[in-house]
Amino acid sequence: MPLTRLAIKQFRNIEACDIDLSAGFNFIIGPNGSGKTSLLEAVYMLGHGRSFKSALTGRVIQNECSELFIHGRLKSGQPLDSDSFELPVGINKKRDGTTEVKIGGQSGQKLAQLAQVLPLQLIHPEGFExxxxxxxxxxxxxxxxxxxxxxxxxxxxxxxxxxxxxxxxxxxxxxxxxxxxxxxxxxxxxxxxxxxxxxxxxxxxxxxxxxxxxxxxxxxxxxxxxxxxxxxxxxxxxxxxxxxxxxxxxxxxxxxxxxxxxxxxxxxxxxxxxxxxxxxxxxxxxxxxxxxxxxxxxxxxQCIYLIDDFASELDSQRRERLATCLKQTGAQVFVSSITASQIDDMYDENGRMFHVEHGKIECIDKRADSPNRE
Ligand SMILES: Nc1ncnc2c1ncn2[C@@H]1O[C@H](COP(=O)(O)OP(=O)(O)OP(=O)(O)O)[C@@H](O)[C@H]1O
Ligand SMILES: [Mg+2]
Missing domain, CATH: 1.20.1050.90 (RecF/RecN/SMC, N-terminal domain)
Known part of the structure; x- marks a missing residue:
């Protein structure tokens, strides 16, 4: 199930963002410290209930704020399937350690249920551990x-x-x-x-x-x-x-x-x-x-792939091999990279590109016409 829309609030340096996503590749481009990993971390937290970087929720909640929110809309069914519908999912974490999970508008859901509907695979620079x-x-x-x-x-x-x-x-x-x-x-x-x-x-x-x-x-x-x-x-x-x-x-x-x-x-x-x-x-x-x-x-x-710092340690031939393989799976992929040139070969008509700067995420794809908005 791909995410069609993602809203993040008070998560690390991302004060607020609400973006429409591609069901294929989503490229997250920005300089060091801009918030690329944070965006992937937020998607990961939506599916796992925790960060892949910090064990303490307090480190992830934006400084000076008391809680964070992550909301997503998951599309079920095939793109042309008339029975397809969108499932809203959300997680809210507070500094006192409480976690609230919402699925399909219902509060009090379990993290394991969230993990069931949002299978994720993370590939990041520390991943070879x-x-x-x-x-x-x-x-x-x-x-x-x-x-x-x-x-x-x-x-x-x-x-x-x-x-x-x-x-x-x-x-x-x-x-x-x-x-x-x-x-x-x-x-x-x-x-x-x-x-x-x-x-x-x-x-x-x-x-x-x-x-x-x-x-x-x-x-x-x-x-x-x-x-x-x-x-x-x-x-x-x-x-x-x-x-x-x-x-x-x-x-x-x-x-x-x-x-x-x-x-x-x-x-x-x-x-x-x-x-x-x-x-x-x-x-x-x-x-x-x-x-x-x-x-x-x-x-x-289908699981969603989160690939942080795509270019690190892979030469262009290997990057291409991975990109081709991911494209063949038809899965939704989030790829972060410092420069757009590093992901040039992967960009196609189904992809969407976002620029991140000081925690502000902006779609720089000219075709983006917010098709998922109500
Ligand atoms: N709790 C927090 N509140 C506010 N800002 C934070 C918090 N935790 C981390 N930050 C800041 O958020 C920024 C985003 O970091 P992030 O790891 O997402 O950057 P990045 O774009 O992935 O950079 P790089 O290219 O170096 O990997 C950093 O400047 C970091 O100092
Ligand atoms: Mg990073």
């Missing part, structure tokens, strides 16, 4: 896909987290494993379900992802492998019992879905040891595009 940093980024990557394709995942994951916390507390006082075994039954069930869903997701994604990786980086053979977080061929129940004393010594449950990972190798060596920074960035792009394509194949939903 997905490949170079710890497994938590890769678990988030896997779980994005499982969340969007497996309806039971969200509740199961929340329940598993609560049970693991309880178990860790019990570990401190338990005298023998028997005292935990009753509580472990549900934990085992949840862990095995989550593992099954994650494995099934990666099994499906692998083909799409490896194919896109090889078209982006034809000189390498990249392979993805899912690791579930505990030993192969051993049930989670046996692991919990076998590791009871170790877990007790550590004070937490060491093995489990909270240790899952997606291991990626190029010619049998971890990708981070072989690929250059630009190549790592390209691989992250390939993985994110693959997730979007797989989502569309399985659910018919």
């Amino acid at each position: 997905l490949l170079t940093d710890g497994p938590k980024h890769r678990r988030a990557f896997i779980d994005w896909g499982v969340f969007h394709t497996e309806s039971g995942f969200y509740d199961a994951w929340g329940r598993l987290k609560r049970l693991t916390k309880q178990r860790n507390a019990l570990l401190k006082s338990a005298k023998c494993y028997k005292e935990l075994s009753y509580w472990d039954q549900e934990l085992v069930q949840l862990a095995e379900n989550i593992d099954k869903w994650r494995k099934a997701y990666i099994d499906e994604l692998k083909c799409v992802a490896e194919a896109i990786c090889s078209s982006f980086l034809p000189e390498f053979e990249i392979k993805l492998k899912y690791y579930r977080g505990w030993e192969k061929d051993t049930s989670y129940a046996d692991i919990l019992e076998k590791n009871f004393e170790r877990d007790q010594m550590l004070g937490y449950t060491f093995s489990g879905p909270n240790k899952a990972d997606l291991r990626m190798k190029v010619n049998n060596t971890p990708v981070e040891d072989v690929l250059s920074r630009g190549q790592l960035k390209l691989m992250v792009c390939a993985l994110r595009v693959a997730q979007g394509q797989h989502l569309t194949q399985v659910t018919g939903k």
Whole structure:
């Protein structure tokens, strides 16, 4: 579902903006510190309920203001579909930490519902942490896909987290494993379900992802492998019992879905040891595009791509490869760049260009005639 309209208020240096968007490419051009990343951050917050830059909402709300607002209109259905309609979505965050989510005019909605209707993929300069940093980024990557394709995942994951916390507390006082075994039954069930869903997701994604990786980086053979977080061929129940004393010594449950990972190798060596920074960035792009394509194949939903600082670390040939691939997906894309020349080859009749300066966002597309206004 593309966003047809976006209104932002009191978000970083953006005091107020209300723009009509293209269902294809939206280019955000402006000098350093003008508000390009902030605009993408606002779209991201609309879909995730949080920023990708700051953990504290107070940092994102405009200085001297007490709250921020982000509103969007999502278009459902195909462009020529007579049943298509617009779904208004909105989020309001206050300095006291409260969040209000509105979907279709209804207040009190959950962030998870917002995430369901607004699947997003972010590609930004720090994005190769997905490949170079710890497994938590890769678990988030896997779980994005499982969340969007497996309806039971969200509740199961929340329940598993609560049970693991309880178990860790019990570990401190338990005298023998028997005292935990009753509580472990549900934990085992949840862990095995989550593992099954994650494995099934990666099994499906692998083909799409490896194919896109090889078209982006034809000189390498990249392979993805899912690791579930505990030993192969051993049930989670046996692991919990076998590791009871170790877990007790550590004070937490060491093995489990909270240790899952997606291991990626190029010619049998971890990708981070072989690929250059630009190549790592390209691989992250390939993985994110693959997730979007797989989502569309399985659910018919399109995700929105947010590409911050498009030109950084990609040469013109690689930029073109990524742009062509994104165009083929037919998805809505937001691309930020310092100069218009860096995105010249991507601009076509369906694109819309915005200029950002001191937090003011202005459409500089001559064809813009505000078709989405009521
Ligand atoms: N809470 C806030 N209130 C007001 N302004 C803020 C707040 N937080 C950050 N800013 C300012 O907002 C501006 C926009 O930053 P942003 O990261 O969006 O710029 P940018 O256009 O992406 O720049 P670059 O090209 O360097 O990446 C910065 O000047 C920053 O200092
Ligand atoms: Mg920026």
